Amino acid sequence: MGLFNISLLLTCLMVLAIFNSCDAQNSPQDYLAVHNDAPQNYANLKTGDCNMIHSSAGENLAKGSGDFTEREAVQLWVAEKPNYNYGTNQCASGKVCAHYTQVVWRNSVRLGCGRAHCNNGWWFISCNYDPVGNWVGQCPY
Template identity: 50%
Template sequence: MRSSNPALAMLCTVALAMACTSTLAQNSPQDFVSPHNAARAAVGVGPVSWDSTVAAYAQNYANQRKADCQLVHSGGPYGENIFSGSGRDYTAADAVNAWVSEKQDYDYNSNKCAPNKVCGHYTQVVWRSSTAIGCGRVRCNNGGIFITCNYKPPGNYAGQRPY
């Protein structure tokens, strides 16, 4: 016996399309740029804009990490922040918020991270002379998510404050 329910089929199709659109919408260029610019505005630094050349570089590198999802820097010509996570569908905002959360461990007066803490991802996000970004995201073979953002020009120069 064959069962056909066009309304149910249409509902499933719409739900699937919405799920796919939702994931894509959470990883658009604007989804990367907006939290960067919010963090920068909080310390009086001008905005970054999306650079398609930098984004192509970032996506190419993310694709190279698909096999292992390891936090290994590309060693390329741009500043770079990398993020990897498993257990859920991490988004652009998740990665940028993780980097920005290091703000609490950065001491502007000494221009250093708190002892035994990391803050270089945050300082790259707010680096005054970095004015363009491009980011890439990939689901790795192990099911994890790898995200990278590259910055032009690069920041995090020793002895210099980010802003």
């Protein structure tokens, strides 16, 4: 290998090392924290009454007893899938499916969730979606 090729290779390796060290400064948790802060703050506000009243953000809310987790909340929302008819883009009569359609909304690519223990012993879960989905007249996927 010629001196030029070795120099080029070393330069490329140094540039790659610099880029990787810059990326390492931002952990995945740093990225998630930005998206989790708002729903966590909202969940914290609900500990007094645990009432599921939506904020202005695109969100799904759930509450449960025991050790109710975010994973269980998402499973509840996804369980609404049989209630959704893609052909008509509507929920079955008398059924709920809007939580499901928000979970699978094609343009919602960022998710943040928060969980708080309410004074009545229940857990309150809030998950925000960005960009917001569930636009009237649009199919989720």
